[in-house]
Amino acid sequence: MQSDIRRLSLILLFAPFALWIFLLIVLPHIGMIALSLREKVAPRVYEFGFGNYIDFIQEPIYWNTLLRTGSMSILVTFLALLIGFPIAYYIAKIAGQRSKGALFLLCLIPLWVSDLIRAFGWILLLRETGVASTFLQWTGAIDQPIEFLYNDITVVVGLVYTVILFMIVPLVSTLDGMDDAMVEAGYNLGGSGFTVLRRIIIPYAMPGIVSGCIVVFMLTAGSYLTPILLGGKNSSWFTEQIYDQFITRFNWESGAAFGFLLLAFTSLVVWLGLRLTGQTLANTVAKS
Amino acid sequence: MTSTDTPDLECTNLCKEFGKVRAVDNVSFEIPKGSFFSILGPSGCGKTTLMRMIAGFEDPTSGNIDIKGKSVLNTPPNKRNVKMVFQHLALFPMMNVYENIAYGLRCIGMDKAQIDQKVRDVLDRIALPDVGNREIHQLSGGQKQRIAIARCMVLDPDVLLLDEPLGALDLKLREAMKIELKLLQHQFNTTFIYITHDQSEALVMSDHVAIMNEGRFEQIGKPEELYHAPRTAFVAGFVGDSNRWSGKVTGLQDGVAKVTTDAGLTMLCQKQDGRDVREGQSVTIYVRPEFITASRSKGQDTQTSDLNAIHGKVDSVLFNGANSRVLVRGPSGELIEADVVVTGSTDDLHAGDEVRLNWSDQQTMCFAT
Numbered sequence: 001m002q003s004d005i006r007r008l009s010l011i012l013l014f015a016p017f018a019l020w021i022f023l024l025i026v027l028p029h030i031g032m033i034a035l036s037l038r039e040k041v042a043p044r045v046y047e048f049g050f051g052n053y054i055d056f057i058q059e060p061i062y063w064n065t066l067l068r069t070g071s072m073s074i075l076v077t078f079l080a081l082l083i084g085f086p087i088a089y090y091i092a093k094i095a096g097q098r099s100k101g102a103l104f105l106l107c108l109i110p111l112w113v114s115d116l117i118r119a120f121g122w123i124l125l126l127r128e129t130g131v132a133s134t135f136l137q138w139t140g141a142i143d144q145p146i147e148f149l150y151n152d153i154t155v156v157v158g159l160v161y162t163v164i165l166f167m168i169v170p171l172v173s174t175l176d177g178m179d180d181a182m183v184e185a186g187y188n189l190g191g192s193g194f195t196v197l198r199r200i201i202i203p204y205a206m207p208g209i210v211s212g213c214i215v216v217f218m219l220t221a222g223s224y225l226t227p228i229l230l231g232g233k234n235s236s237w238f239t240e241q242i243y244d245q246f247i248t249r250f251n252w253e254s255g256a257a258f259g260f261l262l263l264a265f266t267s268l269v270v271w272l273g274l275r276l277t278g279q280t281l282a283n284t285v286a287k288s
Numbered sequence: 289m290t291s292t293d294t295p296d297l298e299c300t301n302l303c304k305e306f307g308k309v310r311a312v313d314n315v316s317f318e319i320p321k322g323s324f325f326s327i328l329g330p331s332g333c334g335k336t337t338l339m340r341m342i343a344g345f346e347d348p349t350s351g352n353i354d355i356k357g358k359s360v361l362n363t364p365p366n367k368r369n370v371k372m373v374f375q376h377l378a379l380f381p382m383m384n385v386y387e388n389i390a391y392g393l394r395c396i397g398m399d400k401a402q403i404d405q406k407v408r409d410v411l412d413r414i415a416l417p418d419v420g421n422r423e424i425h426q427l428s429g430g431q432k433q434r435i436a437i438a439r440c441m442v443l444d445p446d447v448l449l450l451d452e453p454l455g456a457l458d459l460k461l462r463e464a465m466k467i468e469l470k471l472l473q474h475q476f477n478t479t480f481i482y483i484t485h486d487q488s489e490a491l492v493m494s495d496h497v498a499i500m501n502e503g504r505f506e507q508i509g510k511p512e513e514l515y516h517a518p519r520t521a522f523v524a525g526f527v528g529d530s531n532r533w534s535g536k537v538t539g540l541q542d543g544v545a546k547v548t549t550d551a552g553l554t555m556l557c558q559k560q561d562g563r564d565v566r567e568g569q570s571v572t573i574y575v576r577p578e579f580i581t582a583s584r585s586k587g588q589d590t591q592t593s594d595l596n597a598i599h600g601k602v603d604s605v606l607f608n609g610a611n612s613r614v615l616v617r618g619p620s621g622e623l624i625e626a627d628v629v630v631t632g633s634t635d636d637l638h639a640g641d642e643v644r645l646n647w648s649d650q651q652t653m654c655f656a657t
């Protein structure tokens with residue numbers, strides 16, 4: 001009786017998870033793979049083949065876009081880490097117990113506004129007739145309005161802004177677990193500020209750094225709204241290509257292949273990153 | 289002063305204020321070379337703040353700290369030759385044992401071969417020669433302790449600070465580590481400053497102990513001095529166990545004060561040098577349980593001139609091997625502790641027995657309140 005109840009509750013608890021994994025992750029991906037391996041030979045006539053993948057390799061604009069998306073995502077991840085780490089360190093180690101909560105909340109507030117609205121916020125600031133341009137004209141620094149939108153720098157800035165929170169949260173939780181005595185011991189044994197950072201704080205925070213980087217990289221590479229709105233036609237983000245294939249050209253087969261390629265590519269980058277830092281998924285993402 | 293008798297550490301009029309709170313209040317002391325010095329006090333007495341100032345993590349509000357005769361007030365913590373064993377040891381979990389010990393040597397830019405030599409030497413000295421490649425989480429509590437000490441000692445510090453490092457260990461291991469720490473101190477012949485709230489740790493290991501209370505040093509002395517000749521009521525009450533009565537001095541004769549307690553008992557206590565006890569003054573009296581002898585009362589007994597005596601009834605026997613004790617309910621209902629030897633024979637005291645408690649007036653410590 002007791003074991004029956006236990007088994008039932010386990011099944012009930014497990015069911016939503018199993019359904020979610022199967023219906024929303026496994027099944028669509030199987031569908032995607034199946035779809036991407038079909039070649040259109042005549043209207044409504046399909047054949048099995050790798051044509052969609054061969055198309056990708058043969059058309060430089062496709063893989064250039066993928067490489068560009070990848071490298072810019074790495075840049076965004078790096079910048080988010082560079083800016084996020086001191087913020088996280090301040091929140092976790094320097095701020096007092098009470099201001100810690102408030103600061104953390106301040107970091108979370110932008111999440112209450114949708115990505116779309118946040119991107120429009122940037123547009124209001126940076127467009128030709130926007131706040132930044134008008135202000136610079138008013139001060140006399142420039143004599144003609146400047147368009148700050150639709151270039152790579154704006155895209156990178158906008159993306160860093162959107163994803164930095166996902167870097168800060170895991171970093172704060174890892175750094176929070178670090179005993180202050182560890183840093184003090186680092187100094188006490190003769191280390192300079194730089195030595196303590198390099199040999200103690202960063203190695204300790206490595207699980208948080210890696211898990212933050214993975215999340216940020218995945219989010220950036222898979223983001224659609226921010227690059228489109230802030231980069232316009234110049235952004236050439238890979239998700240835009242996928243969207244194009246699916247919606248504009250109605251070429252689902254090729255879109256599915258692109259989607260699968262993006263997944264494979266980002267997974268490869270994450271795997272390389274883990275290998276380089278000597279971390280595993282189990283002690284980074286699974287922990288924080 | 290020649291260089292040989294320069295104390296390793298000297299603090300003069302050291303004060304530290306946090307806002308309106310005085311954590312350390314005008315503390316002065318010096319520690320001779322190669323000694324084991326403990327600072328003993330209840331939690332929140334300022335001992336950790338004092339140590340953090342010596343290590344350089346806090347700046348004193350006023351006063352001076354000299355290490356080997358040189359003021360270190362303007363020296364940052366990483367340039368002071370004072371190393372510290374933290375309460376939770378703070379071994380670096382991302383490095384193995386070898387790297388933990390080599391860390392400090394790398395910081396001073398020593399070359400690889402020399403580091404290797406030094407690390408192996410220090411591991412030999414703490415009798416753990418083969419643990420170099422182990423990860424920190426693979427060590428036992430006692431081993432971690434020794435690695436934390438080795439990590440500091442490999443740098444030849446002038447002073448080693450230890451912040452209650454035995455607190456996290458279980459009782460058996462703590463007893464063993466007490467002796468081991470003392471031996472290590474002898475072996476390295478470095479000045480150890482040991483911070484603790486556990487009096488048995490301080491008394492067992494130290495050459496000198498300072499009792500700290502509310503930011504001030506109450507008394508500095510050898511462990512036996514603190515125990516047998518406490519200078520203040522706080523020290524008498526804090527170090528060791530004692531029975532405590534408060535009362536008034538009702539007579540003074542030949543250096544022996546007669547005190548009547550609030551409950552109406554009369555006790556004699558010998559006046560100690562330099563302690564001002566006047567007639568009519570309120571005082572607190574401390575008597576250690578081991579100086580009270582409890583014997584079954586048989587008929588009449590007379591109070592001799594130097595013996596205090598109280599009659600009572602055994603309330604309970606607290607058996608603890610060699611440290612067994614009886615709780616005796618005195619005439620005014622208070623419980624008095626006395627050490628007894630429990631042999632297991634029929635002579636032993638049992639609950640309900642009528643007993644007479646005796647102690648000498650020399651063992652009666654009396655402090656003006």
